Amino acid sequence: MxxxxxxxxxxxxxxxxxxxxxxxxxxxxxxxxxxxxxxxxxxxxxxxxxxxxxxxxxxxxxxxxxxxxxxxxxxxxxxxxxxxxxxxxxxxxxxxxxxxxxxxxxxxxxxxxxxxxxxxxxxxxxxxxNDACVPGDLIARLLAERVQPIEEITVSHFIVGGGSSRGSLRSVVETIDVIKAGGLSYDDGDWRTGTPARHASVTLPGASQPTEVMKFPIAEVVTIPRHTQVRHVESLVGAALGARLGTPLTPQIIDSLPEGPTEEDRRTQRFTYLIDAVGRDGRSARGVVHGHDTYGIxxxxxxxxxxxxxxxxxxxxxxxxxxxxxPTSFLNFLATHGVSWTITVSDLPTAQQ
Incomplete structure (x- = not known):
């Protein structure tokens, strides 16, 4: 090979x-x-x-x-x-x-x-x-096997620490207009721009209070509807991360930065990716991905x-x-590299919880 x-x-x-x-x-x-x-x-x-x-x-x-x-x-x-x-x-x-x-x-x-x-x-x-789309897309497929038919899937990314490479920052600069506009959502059979986010906050696992989020262009909005029947898919990030990525950058500033995060930065970074699905009958399911070192993973x-x-x-x-x-085979492989994943399903309609 x-x-x-x-x-x-x-x-x-x-x-x-x-x-x-x-x-x-x-x-x-x-x-x-x-x-x-x-x-x-x-x-x-x-x-x-x-x-x-x-x-x-x-x-x-x-x-x-x-x-x-x-x-x-x-x-x-x-x-x-x-x-x-x-x-x-x-x-x-x-x-x-x-x-x-x-x-x-x-x-x-x-x-x-x-x-x-x-x-x-x-x-x-x-x-x-990459670190987010592969586990997120695979888990969405597993959620679809448990909750059908699906009304909505919301993908949320939360990253703490780590920093960005120069290449990632150049990608941010090149797509900044798309980032500011929130990117695509999937609605009733097609991908659309300019669709307002349905969620302003998301509650992280183990948290007592919700975290503010903002709409953000994430790959899973493009991939999930290709294998899962769903009416609406949108993607979010923690508002703090989104604001940081929206900070104005110039090529000169980027060139002056280190090539990428140090090994210590990568070791101490943590990420949580949530894939929340709601069925048309009101039942819900959540996939959670935890790990560290986005570039290494x-x-x-x-x-x-x-x-x-x-x-x-x-x-x-x-x-x-x-x-x-x-999906299960690939996710289990990732578990051997420090990426944990869980799926929980509620048998009660969301409104009754």
Whole structure:
């Protein structure tokens, strides 16, 4: 098995390289700059790994590089401006594709643009193979098996500590208008912008008081309706996190910052992701994901997502995580890497609780 990492010299890319090396998977580093690729390979301790220089505006070079590989993991953001070129080249090369993107509208355009091409090429494309979308999407599928039919699913992200990489901040800058507008909601069969949030607060597990939230563009709004019949899906973050991500940034400010969080920052970071479902009969169910180190867990998830496509196969096309992987199997794998998950179901209508 050989996996290419595009954007291999970036902060997230190097974490993915380290995870691949840990699993003894053959690696090809691909990126725009030969010097940076060599530096990344040396830093990770894989100086002998193959390296190819290919920019996103050179389709031929990308295809030639990816043709050597069974799968591609794309870590090069902002994905909104460059991701499509990498998806297109991976499909042309006959390689499966996953990425670590967190840009909601980019995810939707991948589904809208590349489904037919991927099916004809016999490859599988899974965008948003990251710390949040994969467990959130998989748990939503499990909730749907317990509460049917579903009226509403609300996905809420809460992250404490950790900091952001320069690449993540550049993605924020490129999509700031979408962030400020709250992104997409799913309503009665279609994705829409400008839909007001139905929830102003969410009560975290074990908390006595609700936490204020704000609407925010999260990938699960794009993926969940592709495998689960639901009337409404919206995504939220803690208001404090949303306000912080909305702080004005310039390229100069970003370039002056560290490449990404320190190992200590990552070790002490904590995240909680909630997936709340309400059935049309008023019953409710909640999935809870706890963990730490969003960047490290993203590396684990992206590598495992690509590995499973190569080793186990999946239907060709652009798929949500729950369409590509067995939910319980993947979630149990994540539990061995410090990600805990639970599902609780109420048999009483919400109004009676």
């Amino acid at each position: 050989k996996i290419a990492v595009y954007g291999a010299s970036g902060y997230q890319g190097k974490l993915v390289l380290a995870e691949l090396a840990h699993r003894n998977i053959d690696i090809l580093l691909v990126g725009r700059n030969a010097t940076r690729l060599r530096g990344a390979a040396t830093t990770v301790g894989i100086a002998d790994a193959g390296q190819r220089v290919a920019d996103t505006d050179d389709h031929g070079a990308l295809v030639a590089a990816f043709r050597e590989c069974d799968a591609v993991i794309n870590c090069a953001g902002p994905f909104t401006s460059s991701g499509h070129a990498v998806v297109r080249a991976a499909i042309a090369a006959g390689s499966h594709y996953v990425d670590t993107a967190g840009e909601q509208l980019y995810h939707k355009t991948v589904f809208d643009t590349f489904g037919g091409d991927a099916e004809r090429a016999g490859v599988t494309v899974v965008p948003a193979a 993203t590396a684990v998830i992206a590598v495992e997502a690509a590995r499973r496509l190569v080793a186990d196969g999946a239907k060709a096309g652009v798929l949500a995580p729950a369409q590509a992987y067995d």
